[in-house]
Amino acid sequence: MxxxxxxxxxxxxxxxxxxxxxxxxxxxxxxxxxxxxxxxxxxxxxxxxxxxxxxxxxxxxxVLVALLHGMAGELGRDAGPWLDGAGPDTTALREALIPLARLWREHGRMLAGALAAAPGCPPLAQWRERLRAAHVDRLAARITRDRAAGLAPDGPEPRVLAGLIDDLRTAALAGSADPEALVDDLVTVELRMIYGDFGDHHPAG
Amino acid sequence: MxxxxxxxxxxxxxxxxxxxxxxxxxxxxxxxxxxxxxxxxxxxxxxxxxxxxxxxxxxxxxVLVALLHGMAGELGRDAGPWLDGAGPDTTALREALIPLARLWREHGRMLAGALAAAPGCPPLAQWRERLRAAHVDRLAARITRDRAAGLAPDGPEPRVLAGLIDDLRTAALAGSADPEALVDDLVTVELRMIYGDFGDHHPAG
DNA sequence: TTACTTCTCGACAGTACGTCGATAAACTCG
DNA sequence: CGAGTTTATCGACGTACTGTCGAGAAGTAA
Missing domain, CATH: 1.10.10.60 (Homeodomain-like)
Structure with a gap:
């Protein structure tokens, strides 16, 4: 298969x-x-x-798996500055989310379909799992660093929190008809999840 | 159908x-x-x-639709105190989430399956939409009230924010093997999404 | 040409779906 | 009770899609 x-x-x-x-x-x-x-x-x-x-x-x-693999690289692109940085860096987070949202606008039906079909098809489940793990691992590490540096308040286990953020992101992008319009709100909300309202001020209505 | x-x-x-x-x-x-x-x-x-x-x-x-309708009532139960209250009421939110998590533990496969099949089956999509709307409407109203009362900081459109919270909740509960273990973290995170860290302190590790 | 790999297709068998019409079982009311 | 109606059951049928097999057509290279 x-x-x-x-x-x-x-x-x-x-x-x-x-x-x-x-x-x-x-x-x-x-x-x-x-x-x-x-x-x-x-x-x-x-x-x-x-x-x-x-x-x-x-x-x-x-066929779907092949299509998805061809797209694997694009999904994590431009996330580096955010994931490897420190503190509530609005800009970096936004720069990570913008290309992601663009991808979802272009291939939303396909990605959503793949996600929905994943439980019930091991290769798809594996693909999703890998993607998620890649994000969660780095984000959890970042959260740990920020907490140690006193930049972020205590809270859920970093890996759990990172998982929740990944869930939120995916669900929101998958459900939205216009993913790009969601970017600013996602930025706000992800930052709040990690930092409370440490220095955060909503960027745009 | x-x-x-x-x-x-x-x-x-x-x-x-x-x-x-x-x-x-x-x-x-x-x-x-x-x-x-x-x-x-x-x-x-x-x-x-x-x-x-x-x-x-x-x-x-x-059959699935019938099953789901038979369960519709239970899904929103005990949410009243939280949705009709005001301010970062940890207890009320937790009381709302606990029965929900229990339901997800018991019928997770069924609910997740319904969610996954929803796009592609109008009656299921409608069911999901109704549930979501019921939650989002009340939660958005609550957010509006709290902002007006100075209890919550400004941020995304209340309806958008409420939608994100609903997405997060659903995705997290659907994805977890042990939904009840997630409750405390969800409480923390939902409160942060709405209140930043206004008065919030993580309840349990 | 021959020999080989690459590619194509028709025919088959399997599985699941949903419909139809004949009939059985259960109720209703005179 | 027994005639008429509704409620329930089933076998047979037609359809849609899936995946496999083996025969063989193209392409390639000596």
């Missing part, structure tokens, strides 16, 4: 087909959930027969 | 069958997601044939 079955290597024509399947999937996922997409549609989009589809992927879930 | 097809009224034997289906569904949903449950299983659990199932419900989603 996760590794391609037939192909070996070679930059040949079947590659274009594989791309076409991925492209078709991306297009369809922007309009409807995975469950409503049939292998026929995917195959038709790549101009091959349904059976041929199975030469490239072993299920539509594999 | 949402209203029963055949039955009229009368406290007769078919009622027991309907109950049996609901019971079976509840039991199965505790172990696996809706997608992995077949009508056959539901029918077998109620000791009727697959076709007979359709006399009672028109799909397994309808």
């Amino acid at each position: 996760s590794t391609p079955p037939g192909r070996r290597r070679g930059p040949s024509k079947g590659d274009r087909r594989e791309r076409a399947i991925l492209e078709t999937a991306r297009a369809l996922l922007a309009r409807k959930p995975l469950a409503d997409i049939t292998i026929d549609e995917l195959a038709a989009g790549a101009e091959i027969s349904r059976s041929s589809f199975y030469f490239y992927f072993d299920s539509k879930l594999s | 949402s209203t029963p097809p055949g039955r009229r009224r009368g406290p007769s034997k078919g009622d027991r069958r309907e109950r049996a289906i609901l019971e079976t569904a509840r039991a199965l949903l505790a172990r696996k997601p809706l997608a992995d449950i077949t009508i056959d299983e539901l029918a077998a659990g109620a000791e009727i044939s697959r076709s007979s199932f359709y006399f009672y419900f028109d799909s397994k989603l309808s």
